[in-house]
Amino acid sequence: MTDKTTILDCYTDEPAGLGVPPFVGVWPRYVAGQYEREPTYLTIDDLRWLRYREHVPGATIDPPVGRTHIEALNHTRDPDEIRRVLLEADPLVVIAGVQTPGKYLSARPGTLREVSKLLSSMALRRVLTGPVLTGGTQVRGGLRPQLPQPGDYDALQPFVFDSYEQLQPYALRGAGLIGQMPHMPNRIVEIETGRGCPREEGCSFCTEPLKHAVQWRRAEYIAEEVRTLMELGAQAFRLGKQSCIYSYESGDPAKIEALLSSLAALNPAVLHLDNANPAMVDERRTELFVKYLTPGSTAAMGVESFDPEVARANNLNCTFETAFEAIRTVNRIGGVRGENGCHVLLPGVNVLLGLAGETPDTLDRNLAALKRLLDEGLLIRRINIRQVVPFPGTALYERAGQKYLRMNRRYYPAWIDKVRREIDVPMLERLFPIGTVLRDLCSEVHNGATTFMRQIGSYPILVAVPERLALQERYDVRVTGILPRSLTAEWIR
Numbered sequence: 001m002t003d004k005t006t007i008l009d010c011y012t013d014e015p016a017g018l019g020v021p022p023f024v025g026v027w028p029r030y031v032a033g034q035y036e037r038e039p040t041y042l043t044i045d046d047l048r049w050l051r052y053r054e055h056v057p058g059a060t061i062d063p064p065v066g067r068t069h070i071e072a073l074n075h076t077r078d079p080d081e082i083r084r085v086l087l088e089a090d091p092l093v094v095i096a097g098v099q100t101p102g103k104y105l106s107a108r109p110g111t112l113r114e115v116s117k118l119l120s121s122m123a124l125r126r127v128l129t130g131p132v133l134t135g136g137t138q139v140r141g142g143l144r145p146q147l148p149q150p151g152d153y154d155a156l157q158p159f160v161f162d163s164y165e166q167l168q169p170y171a172l173r174g175a176g177l178i179g180q181m182p183h184m185p186n187r188i189v190e191i192e193t194g195r196g197c198p199r200e201e202g203c204s205f206c207t208e209p210l211k212h213a214v215q216w217r218r219a220e221y222i223a224e225e226v227r228t229l230m231e232l233g234a235q236a237f238r239l240g241k242q243s244c245i246y247s248y249e250s251g252d253p254a255k256i257e258a259l260l261s262s263l264a265a266l267n268p269a270v271l272h273l274d275n276a277n278p279a280m281v282d283e284r285r286t287e288l289f290v291k292y293l294t295p296g297s298t299a300a301m302g303v304e305s306f307d308p309e310v311a312r313a314n315n316l317n318c319t320f321e322t323a324f325e326a327i328r329t330v331n332r333i334g335g336v337r338g339e340n341g342c343h344v345l346l347p348g349v350n351v352l353l354g355l356a357g358e359t360p361d362t363l364d365r366n367l368a369a370l371k372r373l374l375d376e377g378l379l380i381r382r383i384n385i386r387q388v389v390p391f392p393g394t395a396l397y398e399r400a401g402q403k404y405l406r407m408n409r410r411y412y413p414a415w416i417d418k419v420r421r422e423i424d425v426p427m428l429e430r431l432f433p434i435g436t437v438l439r440d441l442c443s444e445v446h447n448g449a450t451t452f453m454r455q456i457g458s459y460p461i462l463v464a465v466p467e468r469l470a471l472q473e474r475y476d477v478r479v480t481g482i483l484p485r486s487l488t489a490e491w492i493r
């Protein structure tokens with residue numbers, strides 16, 4: 001017996017917070033927690049799976065030849081059951097909002113147009129919520145955001161709360177929803193430690209300051225939610241739902257330690273972090289993260305541009321030298337290899353293309369800076385390059401829109417290719433020399449005779465093993481080769 005209130009998770013990806021599988025976002029859990037009885041949980045994959053099976057009755061998610069169908073991999077039930085749930089759903093609460101679009105190995109977020117199309121023949125009371133209500137959604141970088149069209153939804157229902165005291169009962173009650181999610185416990189649960197951006201005026205492109213004023217969540221609340229999730233079967237967690245984990249409680253080391261020690265005491269299999277503002281990175285706080293987190297964690301630094309002109313024009317959060325100093329600090333303290341084969345804590349660098357003031361010289365400056373990181377012998381876990389999406393309400397949208405994307409877009413493919421060849425490959429050779437043993441990878445998808453797998457963590461390296469192994473199982477591997485953004489490896493039997 002399922003409840004009529006039904007959540008349709010189209011997945012979310014925000015500057016602060018990720019909810020695309022294998023990440024379990026906060027949105028479906030919090031939304032579920034508002035209801036006395038647990039809602040039924042569907043994903044966009046369920047709608048696609050239903051449609052697909054109607055057209056190709058014998059279709060399978062993971063055909064023996066070819067690719068795993070990632071667009072339906074995270075379905076929650078069989079087609080008959082999906083149909084029955086949809087017939088009874090009242091209301092259908094659609095959660096959507098991709099605002100920092102990326103590439104996803106084993107899931108594909110749903111777009112508003114897709115949802116409308118897939119539901120077009122169904123008479124349903126529809127409610128829309130999620131990050132989409134602040135600025136829209138766009139699953140591809142460099143394009144305009146999609147906004148809800150009049151008539152597509154019966155209600156647009158923002159999920160708001162004034163304080164973390166108010167949120168806590170929702171967070172705890174909603175935790176139960178993970179019981180309906182596929183592929184548990186091979187999922188990593190996103191945990192919220194705070195909201196809003198601590199900077200007085202945010203970066204030009206970011207939707208985070210539009211959503212909330214700054215608030216930090218008390219360590220007791222965070223630990224209580226993690227404990228509840230662990231009792232329900234979750235084993236891996238990422239402190240990812242905040243703009244900067246180094247800024248937790250204004251960066252107070254005693255409060256950061258109280259939080260981390262209370263979580264580490266619960267002994268989760270994985271405890272990682274995500275966003276770090278380079279301006280807040282120092283030795284004391286880095287030592288605390290290294291002491292309490294499990295290995296393989298990445299402090300993703302939103303440097304966005306190493307061009308001082310662009311940094312100024314977009315009010316970016318750090319200068320060139322601050323970024324380098326933060327990267328050096330994290331390397332010095334976190335750059336030791338842990339028992340799973342990865343370094344304990346390394347920086348990640350985000351680069352954003354299409355910001356105001358960008359010129360072809362900006363690309364040269366960014367490449368020169370990345371080369372300098374390499375020449376200094378520093379380790380960078382990953383370089384994330386995105387094309388900006390100018391969301392309504394942001395300074396970038398008001399002042400520049402797509403102007404710089406249009407001007408410079410033609411230079412991007414060759415430049416990205418250069419970074420991948422000239423920076424990523426030597427960096428990966430340094431991070432994962434041939435012969436490195438990596439432990440406890442989860443097999444996520446197939447492509448032909450190759451199995452793609454990753455460790456469960458904040459930004460795990462993609463590993464291709466040249467044999468077809470069962471999915472959603474754990475493997476240890478030995479590195480045999482380096483590709484631009486991934487490794488090849490053999491399974492250690």
Ligand code: SF4
Pocket residue numbers: 015196197198199201202203206207208209243277302317
């Ligand atoms: S520092 Fe910039 S990118 Fe980070 S949350 Fe604030 S405004 Fe957004």
